[in-house]
Amino acid sequence: MTRVVRASMPIFELDKVSLAYAMTSGGRARERDGRREVLHELTFSVGAGEILTICGASGTGKTSLLRILAGLTPQSGGEARFRGAAIAGPSEGIALVFQDYSNALLQWRTVARNVALGIERRAAGADVRRRVADALRLVGLENNADDYPWQLSGGMQQRVQIARALALAPSVLLMDEPFAALDAMTKASLQDELLRVRQETGASVVFITHDIEEAVYLGDRVAVLRGSPGRLAAVLDVPLAQPREQVTTREQPAFLALRHKVHDAIGRRA
Amino acid sequence: MRMLAAALAWSRGTLPLLAALALWQALGHVSPQFPPPSTWLAALAGLARAGRLAPAVAETLRILVISLVLSTVAGFALGLVIGMSPRLRQWSEMLLEYVRAIPQPVLIPVFVLLLGYSDLMKVVVIGLACVWPVLLNTIAGVAAIPPLTFEVARSLRLTRSDTLRKIVVPATVPSLLLGLRVALPHAIIITLVMEMFTGAVGLGGLMIAAQRKFNAAEVFGLLVLVGGLGLLLTGLSAAAERLLLARWAPRA
Amino acid sequence: MSAARTLRGLGGIALVLLAWQGVVGSGLATYDYLPSPVAIAASVPELFYDRGVIGETLHTLGATLAGWGIAVAIGLVLGALLGFSPIARAWGLASVELLRPMPAVALVPAAMLLFGFSIATELVVIVIPTIWPVLVSTMRGIMAAPARLEDVARTLRLGRIETIRKVLLPAAAPAVLVGCRLAMSTALVLAVVAEMIGNPEGIGYAVVREAQALHPDLMFAYVLIAGMLGVLLNAGLVALGRLLLPGAFNRPSAVASASAP
Numbered sequence: 001m002t003r004v005v006r007a008s009m010p011i012f013e014l015d016k017v018s019l020a021y022a023m024t025s026g027g028r029a030r031e032r033d034g035r036r037e038v039l040h041e042l043t044f045s046v047g048a049g050e051i052l053t054i055c056g057a058s059g060t061g062k063t064s065l066l067r068i069l070a071g072l073t074p075q076s077g078g079e080a081r082f083r084g085a086a087i088a089g090p091s092e093g094i095a096l097v098f099q100d101y102s103n104a105l106l107q108w109r110t111v112a113r114n115v116a117l118g119i120e121r122r123a124a125g126a127d128v129r130r131r132v133a134d135a136l137r138l139v140g141l142e143n144n145a146d147d148y149p150w151q152l153s154g155g156m157q158q159r160v161q162i163a164r165a166l167a168l169a170p171s172v173l174l175m176d177e178p179f180a181a182l183d184a185m186t187k188a189s190l191q192d193e194l195l196r197v198r199q200e201t202g203a204s205v206v207f208i209t210h211d212i213e214e215a216v217y218l219g220d221r222v223a224v225l226r227g228s229p230g231r232l233a234a235v236l237d238v239p240l241a242q243p244r245e246q247v248t249t250r251e252q253p254a255f256l257a258l259r260h261k262v263h264d265a266i267g268r269r270a
Numbered sequence: 271m272r273m274l275a276a277a278l279a280w281s282r283g284t285l286p287l288l289a290a291l292a293l294w295q296a297l298g299h300v301s302p303q304f305p306p307p308s309t310w311l312a313a314l315a316g317l318a319r320a321g322r323l324a325p326a327v328a329e330t331l332r333i334l335v336i337s338l339v340l341s342t343v344a345g346f347a348l349g350l351v352i353g354m355s356p357r358l359r360q361w362s363e364m365l366l367e368y369v370r371a372i373p374q375p376v377l378i379p380v381f382v383l384l385l386g387y388s389d390l391m392k393v394v395v396i397g398l399a400c401v402w403p404v405l406l407n408t409i410a411g412v413a414a415i416p417p418l419t420f421e422v423a424r425s426l427r428l429t430r431s432d433t434l435r436k437i438v439v440p441a442t443v444p445s446l447l448l449g450l451r452v453a454l455p456h457a458i459i460i461t462l463v464m465e466m467f468t469g470a471v472g473l474g475g476l477m478i479a480a481q482r483k484f485n486a487a488e489v490f491g492l493l494v495l496v497g498g499l500g501l502l503l504t505g506l507s508a509a510a511e512r513l514l515l516a517r518w519a520p521r522a
Numbered sequence: 523m524s525a526a527r528t529l530r531g532l533g534g535i536a537l538v539l540l541a542w543q544g545v546v547g548s549g550l551a552t553y554d555y556l557p558s559p560v561a562i563a564a565s566v567p568e569l570f571y572d573r574g575v576i577g578e579t580l581h582t583l584g585a586t587l588a589g590w591g592i593a594v595a596i597g598l599v600l601g602a603l604l605g606f607s608p609i610a611r612a613w614g615l616a617s618v619e620l621l622r623p624m625p626a627v628a629l630v631p632a633a634m635l636l637f638g639f640s641i642a643t644e645l646v647v648i649v650i651p652t653i654w655p656v657l658v659s660t661m662r663g664i665m666a667a668p669a670r671l672e673d674v675a676r677t678l679r680l681g682r683i684e685t686i687r688k689v690l691l692p693a694a695a696p697a698v699l700v701g702c703r704l705a706m707s708t709a710l711v712l713a714v715v716a717e718m719i720g721n722p723e724g725i726g727y728a729v730v731r732e733a734q735a736l737h738p739d740l741m742f743a744y745v746l747i748a749g750m751l752g753v754l755l756n757a758g759l760v761a762l763g764r765l766l767l768p769g770a771f772n773r774p775s776a777v778a779s780a781s782a783p
Contacts, residue, residue, distance in 0.1 A: 090424055095425075117426060118426040282612055283618075284617050285613055360527050360530040361530050362531075373726075377745070379733035380742070383555045384553060459627050467718060478719075481632075492631075493624075493629070
């Protein structure tokens with residue numbers, strides 16, 4: 001029942017982070033001085049080893065937030081820190097998993113070589129092979145090393161992406177609605193696999209989803225974004241026991257209460 | 271066994287062609303301008319015996335392959351450079367469209383004048399004619415790479431050269447192969463035109479020479495030979511493309 | 523194309539012309555037969571006064587359009603026949619596939635034998651190879667029309683002719699159009715080839731004539747005109763297509779690129 005005790009320094013610290021895009025000639029409405037604000041003054045942190053799920057309706061800037069954490073997009077206001085240092089580009093120790101696995105994998109490389117993509121430049125041959133094998137074992141794909149992505153199902157391709165991320169031995173996984181395109185059963189099985197991976201590697205996870213139940217099931221904490229520009233509506237602790245289980249956990253009164261709270265925090269759409 | 275049946279079924283379709291040839295053979299003696307197909311073979315054999323056929327074929331193939339390879343490499347490299355830079359793409363768009371619209375054979379006299387009768391002239395002329403499919407297909411191929419794939423490269427902190435080598439090049443190889451397949455017939459045509467125009471050694475030169483001698487049998491015989499060569503080359507390139515693309519095959 | 527893009531495109535052309543002018547005009551690199559853009563432009567009036575550029579252009583244009591028109595007519599009919607009739611395909615497709623890859627120019631000497639240096643040579647050389655793109659794209663366009671459309675026609679109890687006229691032909695139209703555009707550029711190339719080798723008239727012959735007379739500036743001027751012809755013919759065809767088939771270019775076509783040779 002106890003919360004995960006966080007290590008000393010938070011992995012991510014965000015202090016009044018905002019994001020606004022300059023308007024181009026093809027821009028949409030909601031201009032403010034010719035800029036479109038996507039995120040407004042978000043302040044929160046992510047602890048080492050915890051799973052933070054970020055939940056919100058479409059258009060609330062969840063993906064943009066992830067991109068800021070990933071160092072792919074610089075914020076327009078406020079401070080964003082990774083391990084104490086300001087984020088200035090994709091950092092060592094962060095790994096991303098995208099929703100569109102088909103285009104995020106290289107379809108002309110085998111599974112093993114896809115997993116190796118991030119580390120082959122940085123490590124020697126034998127080391128690379130070992131890390132690839134370990135990563136594939138972690139996601140249960142050790143028998144598919146020589147297959148091509150297009151030969152695999154959607155769920156398996158997503159696991160390849162996760163393996164690629166894990167091969168980097170990251171301290172944090174950033175995941176952008178990774179299971180949204182998969183069927184319910186595959187989704188459930190991958191959720192549990194993610195929990196197990198976190199258990200074995202101790203990595204932190206920032207997980208974006210629009211599925212409220214998924215957010216509560218996976219998270220140690222749930223952050224809710226609301227509105228456009230997205231604002232932090234709430235950060236809720238999830239005091240459910242680990243390890244979680246698909247059926248029993250989801251039946252617990254605490255789960256249902258949390259689900260209700262998250263739903264309210266997201267707000268009703270007009 | 272099934273392949274044999276399929277081949278037989280397909281060959282039924284050659285009937286009109288064979289019938290026409292048979293008719294020609296039967297009526298051929300009527301006019302000296304339409305010698306029967308049997309004389310064509312005799313004419314070709316005559317050329318072969320005189321030792322003129324093989325060198326011509328060799329020369330045509332030699333210059334064709336060299337030009338095709340060089341222009342494909344150049345077209346691919348240039349296509350990658352232009353494709354990766356939206357700015358370059360916009361600046362070069364209209365220029366490329368216009369140069370491409372110039373009927374290629376028109377450039378033959380131009381380059382004969384500029385470069386004289388030389389291998390360089392031949393390679394430039396043929397290369398210029400057949401670089402377009404590869405160049406334009408490569409540019410389109412680069413543009414078609416999903417932006418997400420580049421994001422992945424950035425998030426994995428791949429260097430620029432790694433991104434080019436490991437992602438852009440493999441992703442555009444199918445475009446390259448398609449461009450090459452389209453370029454081959456153009457290359458064959460322009461090679462022949464160039465040979466006919468300059469009277470050079472090669473199949474085109476032989477054909478024009480035959481025409482000047484009013485040797486109809488030779489003209490038609492060479493026509494069939496060239497047709498067969500075209501068939502062979504396009505068949506080979508299609509097969510090669512299928513083999514190479516097997517690896518990049520059904521995308522999810 | 524947006525205004526900015528057009529400007530950049532023109533800018534690219536201007537840049538190249540300036541560089542060309544700079545290199546040749548300043549004497550940095552002199553080839554005997556490479557004139558500067560300015561020299562080429564200066565020779566243009568000569569085209570009108572000393573040469574019959576209008577007549578020559580009209581000749582090439584006329585031959586191209588006539589050859590193209592005949593080839594399209596034949597190609598449409600044969601392509602439709604092969605497209606609609608599996609029997610026709612069974613007995614004729616292989617012949618088409620054997621004849622199609624023949625390099626078009628191989629016909630020039632044969633045509634010259636039969637018709638000498640004349641417009642007939644030019645037309646024969648243009649028509650025969652130009653039939654193929656039209657034929658193939660028509661056939662494929664018809665064959666690719668979704669089977670569901672035929673089912674719809676049957677449930678609406680349309681007669682065979684009506685089905686063809688109202689459903690299948692319009693469905694095949696975009697592919698046919700692509701074939702016709704390909705045929706147009708083929709026709710122009712062949713017209714020029716014929717003029718260079720077999721029929722001393724028109725733009726093709728003009729380029730050869732000026733090259734042999736060692737008038738590089740006039741030669742380049744003719745080359746540029748040839749390019750403009752190409753652009754104009756293609757643009758004209760696109761405009762015609764938009765006129766005849768207003769919705770065609772916005773629809774995803776089943777056979778958009780099937781007419782590659």
